Amino acid sequence: MKKIIIILVVLAILTIGLSANFAANTLNNTTDLNAAISDAQSQNKSIVMIFDQDNCVYCDMLKKDVLSNAQVIDELNNKSVVVIVNINEHPELATKYKAYGTPTTVILDSNQHEIGRIEGYVEANEFMKTLQGI
DSSP states (O other), rough: OOHHHHHHHHHHHHHHHHHHHHHSSSEEEESOOOHHHHHHHTTTOEEEEEOTTTTTHHHHHHHIIIIOOOOHHHHHHHHHHEEEEETTTTTHHHHHTTTOOOSSEEEETSSEEEEEEEEEEOOOOHHHHHHHTT
16 A cells, blocks of 8 residues: 555656646746737847748748747747747737748847848757847
8 A cells, every 4th residue: 555655656746747847947938019019018029020921931940949949938938928920810919020031030138129030941950049149
């Protein structure tokens, strides 16, 4: 009986640890630019707008290879509010921020002034260099 209780306690601890690790490696993002602007201003963070579209191979690669990278996630979650903008649903934003191709990443300060840009797909280490350079 004691062995079963010990095993259950160990399993519970492992489950809690894995859940916390998974939550820590999840990119916080929104599709609501107005909410992102408000959050960025109240938290003194930058706004990272990632323009994508349906059936965009490089957008899918960015999400799979870059936006799932633990270091990129930590950097974005700690210093930015991330907005994913589908240019088919919001062509006015693509025009306003000159996102003529996808993926395009536009980095704004909390006052909505552009402070960085990545056009096209780049690997995680290049994405990080841009984020850390602002």
